[in-house]
Amino acid sequence: MEKVINQTRKLLADWYQRYHRRLPWRETRSPYRIWVSEVMLQQTQVQTVLPYYRRFLEHFPDVKTLADADLQVVLKAWEGLGYYARARNMHRAAKDIMQKHHGEFPDSREALMELPGIGDYIASAVSSIAFNQPYAVVDGNVKRVLSRFYELSDPVNKSFSYRMFKAAAQDLLDHRRPGMFNQALMELGALVCTPKNPDCRHCPIHPLCRAYQAGRVEQFPKRIRSPKTPLHHIAVGVVYKKDRMLITCRKPEGLLGGLWEFPGGKVKKHETPEKTCIREIKEEVNLDITVDRHISQVKHAYTHFKILMDVFLCRYEAGEVKLNGPVDFRWITLQEIDQYPFPKANHKFIPALKTLSSTPGQK
Numbered sequence: 349m350e351k352v353i354n355q356t357r358k359l360l361a362d363w364y365q366r367y368h369r370r371l372p373w374r375e376t377r378s379p380y381r382i383w384v385s386e387v388m389l390q391q392t393q394v395q396t397v398l399p400y401y402r403r404f405l406e407h408f409p410d411v412k413t414l415a416d417a418d419l420q421v422v423l424k425a426w427e428g429l430g431y432y433a434r435a436r437n438m439h440r441a442a443k444d445i446m447q448k449h450h451g452e453f454p455d456s457r458e459a460l461m462e463l464p465g466i467g468d469y470i471a472s473a474v475s476s477i478a479f480n481q482p483y484a485v486v487d488g489n490v491k492r493v494l495s496r497f498y499e500l501s502d503p504v505n506k507s508f509s510y511r512m513f514k515a516a517a518q519d520l521l522d523h524r525r526p527g528m529f530n531q532a533l534m535e536l537g538a539l540v541c542t543p544k545n546p547d548c549r550h551c552p553i554h555p556l557c558r559a560y561q562a563g564r565v566e567q568f569p570k571r572i573r574s575p576k577t578p579l580h581h582i583a584v585g586v587v588y589k590k591d592r593m594l595i596t597c598r599k600p601e602g603l604l605g606g607l608w609e610f611p612g613g614k615v616k617k618h619e620t621p622e623k624t625c626i627r628e629i630k631e632e633v634n635l636d637i638t639v640d641r642h643i644s645q646v647k648h649a650y651t652h653f654k655i656l657m658d659v660f661l662c663r664y665e666a667g668e669v670k671l672n673g674p675v676d677f678r679w680i681t682l683q684e685i686d687q688y689p690f691p692k693a694n695h696k697f698i699p700a701l702k703t704l705s706s707t708p709g710q711k
C-alpha cells in the first residue's frame with residue numbers, strides 16, 4: 349500500500365506541474381489572497397470566480413481594507429456570486445484578524461478555525477497552500493477522485509461520509525508538498541476525473557485506479573438520491589411613489605442577508621399573485637398599494653429550493669412605511685438602483701424595469 353501511495357503522489361505531482369491551469373491565486377503565497385480565492389471557489393466555478401476575484405482584490409487588497417470597509421460595499425462587490433454568508437463572514441473574519449491577531453493572518457489551523465466562516469475545508473486549504481502545513485482538503489472534486497480511485501461505496505453527497513473521505517485524503521497526502529498535492533488532486537477532479545466522461549486514458553493515476561482497472565468507473569461516486577427540490581411561487585411589487593420606488597433591506601443574517609430587494613412574499617394556496625403582492629406589502633412595510641401591471645416572471649434556483657417569481661409594477665396609495673421583517677428601506681430612483689446589492693433573482697428583472705416606457709408614478 350505504501351508503494352501505491354508513493355507512486356500516486358509522484359504521478360500526481362508530475363502531472364500537476366505540467367498541466368495545471370495558471371490561475372491568479374496560484375501565483376501567490378499570500379494567505380489573504382488564497383483565503384479570498386478559496387472562499388469564492390466554494391460552490392462556484394473557476395470561470396465565474398475569476399472576474400470577481402480580481403475586482404474584489406482591487407477593492408480590498410489586504411485584510412485591513414476589507415475590515416475597514418462598509419458591509420454594504422463588500423456585499424456590492426460580491427453581488428451575483430451567491431451564498432452571501434460567505435461575504436458577511438469574510439468581513440467579520442477580517443475584523444477579527446485586525447483586532448485579535450494585530451492584522452497578521454493566523455498561520456495555525458486552530459486559529460484559522462476560530463474565524464467566522466472558516467471550517468475544515470478553508471482552514472486546510474489555507475494552511476497547506478499558504479503555509480505548507482500537512483492538512484488534506486476534501487471538496488467535491490477530491491471526493492469524486494478518491495471514490496473512484498479506491499472504489500469507495502460511501503455516498504459523496506452525505507455529510508456523514510465526510511470523515512471517511514477526509515481520512516482517505518489525509519492518508520494519501522504528500523507531507524513534503526501538501527499545498528501542491530491538495531491542488532493537484534482538486535485539479536485532477538476538475539480537468540480529468542470529471543463527473544461525466546472522465547478522461548481515464550489521459551489520467552496520470554489510471555494504472556493505480558481501482559475503478560478504472562475493474563472497468564467500473566461509471567459506478568462511482570455513489571450518491572443517495574435527494575428528495576425533489578421544492579418550488580416556491582413568489583410575488584413581488586415594485587412600488588412607485590412619484591418617480592421613486594421602494595426597496596427594503598433583508599436582515600443581516602440568513603439567506604441573502606444584508607441584500608436589498610423589492611418587497612413581496614410567498615403566494616398562498618388559492619391566492620392570486622396580485623393579491624399576494626398587496627397582502628405581503630401591507631404586512632411587510634404597512635403600505636396600501638394597487639397593482640398596475642405584471643412586468644416579468646423569473647425563475648431562480650437556490651441550493652435547496654427553486655422560486656418562480658411574478659413581478660408587478662405597483663402604485664403607492666397610502667400609509668407610512670413600518671417595517672415588519674426587513675431592517676431598512678429606501679425610496680430610490682431608477683438611476684440609483686445600481687448602488688445597492690440585490691440578489692441574483694432580482695437582477696433577472698431589473699433590466700426589464702430599466703426599459704419600461706411608463707411607471708405608475710408618471711401617470
Ligand code: SF4
Pocket residue numbers: 493496497540541542546547548549551552553554557558559560565
Ligand atoms: S483513472 Fe479515471 S476514474 Fe480513475 S482517477 Fe483517473 S480519471 Fe478518475
